[in-house]
Amino acid sequence: MTAAPPPRRTGGSLVPRLVGQGYGDDQIAERRRWVEDQTGCTLEQVGATTMAGEAMRGNVENPIGAAQVPLGVAGPLAVHGEHADGLFYVPLATTEGALVRSYERGMAAIGRAGGATARLLADENKVCPVLVYEDVAAAVDAARRLPELLPELAAAAGATTRHGRLLGASPTVLGRRMIVTFSWSTGDAHGMNMIVRGSDAAGELLAERTGAVDRLAFSGMSSEKRASGSLFAGGKGKRAVAAVLLPRRVVRAVLGTTAERMVEVRHATTLGHFASGALGFNAHLANGLAALFIACGQDVANVANAAVGITDMEATAEGGLHASVHLPSLTLATVGGGTGLGTARECLEMLGCSGTGKAAKLAEIVAATLLAGEISFTAAIGSGEMVAAHEAYGRNRPEGVAPSDAAGREDGR
Numbered sequence: 213m214t215a216a217p218p219p220r221r222t223g224g225s226l227v228p229r230l231v232g233q234g235y236g237d238d239q240i241a242e243r244r245r246w247v248e249d250q251t252g253c254t255l256e257q258v259g260a261t262t263m264a265g266e267a268m269r270g271n272v273e274n275p276i277g278a279a280q281v282p283l284g285v286a287g288p289l290a291v292h293g294e295h296a297d298g299l300f301y302v303p304l305a306t307t308e309g310a311l312v313r314s315y316e317r318g319m320a321a322i323g324r325a326g327g328a329t330a331r332l333l334a335d336e337n338k339v340c341p342v343l344v345y346e347d348v349a350a351a352v353d354a355a356r357r358l359p360e361l362l363p364e365l366a367a368a369a370g371a372t373t374r375h376g377r378l379l380g381a382s383p384t385v386l387g388r389r390m391i392v393t394f395s396w397s398t399g400d401a402h403g404m405n406m407i408v409r410g411s412d413a414a415g416e417l418l419a420e421r422t423g424a425v426d427r428l429a430f431s432g433m434s435s436e437k438r439a440s441g442s443l444f445a446g447g448k449g450k451r452a453v454a455a456v457l458l459p460r461r462v463v464r465a466v467l468g469t470t471a472e473r474m475v476e477v478r479h480a481t482t483l484g485h486f487a488s489g490a491l492g493f494n495a496h497l498a499n500g501l502a503a504l505f506i507a508c509g510q511d512v513a514n515v516a517n518a519a520v521g522i523t524d525m526e527a528t529a530e531g532g533l534h535a536s537v538h539l540p541s542l543t544l545a546t547v548g549g550g551t552g553l554g555t556a557r558e559c560l561e562m563l564g565c566s567g568t569g570k571a572a573k574l575a576e577i578v579a580a581t582l583l584a585g586e587i588s589f590t591a592a593i594g595s596g597e598m599v600a601a602h603e604a605y606g607r608n609r610p611e612g613v614a615p616s617d618a619a620g621r622e623d624g625r
Contacts (some may be wrong), residue, residue, distance in 0.1 A: 235265040244276040263554040265435030267324070271550055281305040281506055284312035289319045289584065291454075293576035300509045302581050303559040304503035311499060311609070314592065316423075318584030321466040325458045328583055330576035334451040335400050336379060337543070339411040340355060340433035343390045343419055344426040354422035355383035358392070361421055365538070368417045369410035375399050376406045378414065384433065391431045392418065395447055399570040402511055402545040404436065435541070437513040439491050443520045449543035453536060454579035458587070460531035467591035471525075471533035474587075476581045477594045478525045494523040494537070495589040508563075508574075509556025514543040523586045537583045544578065546570040 234240075244255050258277035268275045287301035302319075304312050362381055369378040379395040394411040396403065412429055419427045430436075435443050454609045463471050485493045486533040498519035505512045522538040546565050550556050554604075560566035565574040 214300040235269045235275065240265045240275050240277065243274065247276055261554075267553055270551065273360070278554075281309040282307060283507060283559075286312050286316040286319055286581075286584075288323060289577070290323045291330050291577055291579055291580045292327045293330035293332075293571040293573070293580070295332065296330060296580075297532045300563055300575070300577055302504070303507040303562055304500070304506070305506035306499075306503040306547060307498070314588045315424065315500060315581065315585045316318055317466065317591075318588035319581075321458055321462050321587055322456050322580070324462045324466060328454050328456040328580040330452065330454040330580045330614055332572050332575050333451050334446050335447060335449075335572065335575075336394055336395050336447055336449050337403055337407055337529050338434050339404075339407050339429075339436075340391050340393045340431045341411055341415045342416045342428040342431045343392065343422070343424040344423055344428075345388045345422075347388050348385070348425060349442075350423060351385050351388050354418075354424065355385050355391050357422055358383050358418075359419060364421070365414040367419055369394070369414040372410045372413050373406050375401060376403055376410055378410065381414070389425075391433050392435065393447070398545075400546045400549040400568050402514075402543060403548070404511075435517050437516050437517055439520050441491055443517055443541040444492070446540050448517060448541045449514070450539075450575045452539045452542050454576070454577040455534065455536035456583060456587075457483070457528070458533040458535065463531075463533050463591075467587070468597065469591050469595040471527040471531055473594040474533055474535075474590050475525050475527045477590050478523075481593075492520045492522050494519070494521050495586045495593075497521050497523070497537070497539070497586070498584050500585040501578070504578055504581065507556070507559045508544075508565075509550030509553055509560070510544050514584065517541045518543050519540045521582075523590075525590065533587075535583060535587050537579060537586055539579055539582070542575055542578060544571065544574055546574055 241259065244259055248255055255277060257280065261278035263278050265275060283303055283305045285301050285303055288299040289302055290299055291297065302315070304315065306312065308514070343354065344352060358381055365381060366378040375398070377397040379397055381395070382393045384391040384393070393413065394407070394414060396407040396459060398407060415427055435448055460471065463469060463474070482493055498515050501515045501518050502508070502512060505515060518539065518541055520541055524536050526534045528534060545551055546560060547568055551560060551566070557566055563574065563577055565568070565577065
């Protein structure tokens with residue numbers, strides 16, 4: 213097979229000026245044809261989308277169509293929260309076989325136990341710009357002045373947005389640099405663009421008032437889209453918890469194991485987490501988060517910080533299991549970003565979480581969903597079913613072909 217020729221740069225861009233940044237359906241089709249010509253591939257499925265091109269404006273550049281991911285549904289999930297109360301059917305977009313079935317088994321266990329309790333403990337977001345001073349003394353003086361300047365900074369930040377509200381600011385002096393943590397309320401939006409703009413206005417005023425010689429919009433201290441130990445202190449997204457008490461009969465009948473065995477799994481894997489230097493302890497929070505985020509139009513890269521969490525399991529004297537998840541950095545939204553696009557909007561509507569006033573409800577549903585996944589995965593390890601489950605559900609084989617036969621064919625035997 214002859215390899216396609218490398219794309220030719222035109223005007224500093226891989227996309228010719230003729231096609232440009234237009235979002236009209238005809239412009240998207242022309243851009244897609246150009247990519248097909250350049251690469252020698254066929255993008256029929258990429259172009260087979262019901263999403264209008266103009267709807268993509270502000271979410272993607274150089275659009276050529278849409279990616280398609282298999283979408284499953286798990287449920288019912290029984291949640292008793294302050295914002296989410298009832299039965300929910302959860303959309304999960306994934307290509308990992310066995311994932312939806314696993315989450316559904318955990319939901320079945322939760323349902324037979326009467327439902328999961330979920331609570332939202334805190335809700336804020338933060339940006340951490342850097343201000344540079346002539347020397348350490350000037351940086352320390354600026355940090356000491358920060359509390360008295362806060363009303364001015366809040367006014368400057370507030371002038372840039374109708375929806376965000378600056379909650380506070382705290383300094384961290386490192387040499388002659390001061391990192392300022394601006395904490396914000398963002399309502400139902402993820403709001404990073406909004407709070408970066410507001411923090412930039414506040415930072416500009418702070419630099420002027422304190423004599424900074426330079427400033428940068430980001431320091432990395434906020435842990436945006438990255439894992440860090442500081443996330444456990446909160447302040448980066450929604451802090452949510454969910455828990456359930458599974459009776460002994462439910463653990464045995466639905467999960468096929470015992471509470472004692474699941475606690476042993478937790479103990480052994482805690483040692484593994486500790487030995488690897490992992491941040492937090494959990495079975496696979498990132499799995500459910502990624503599937504939910506893709507389905508519901510969230511900023512998927514925030515899985516990096518949102519998956520830093522703790523799962524806990526305790527056996528009761530009666531042989532039951534108390535299981536809980538603690539999520540200190542659950543970053544999600546029900547307005548803005550990709551939440552209003554095509555299937556994402558429909559998936560949020562499936563949960564009753566589309567639009568204003570629904571982000572807290574979504575957070576509680578997500579927490580309960582992740583709890584279900586942690587329960588099922590831990591049980592599968594304890595009972596020795598994990599490999600068999602992936603063998604049964606996780607291989608893309610022709611219908612009717614036995615797992616062992618398919619495995620042999622794929623291995624060339």
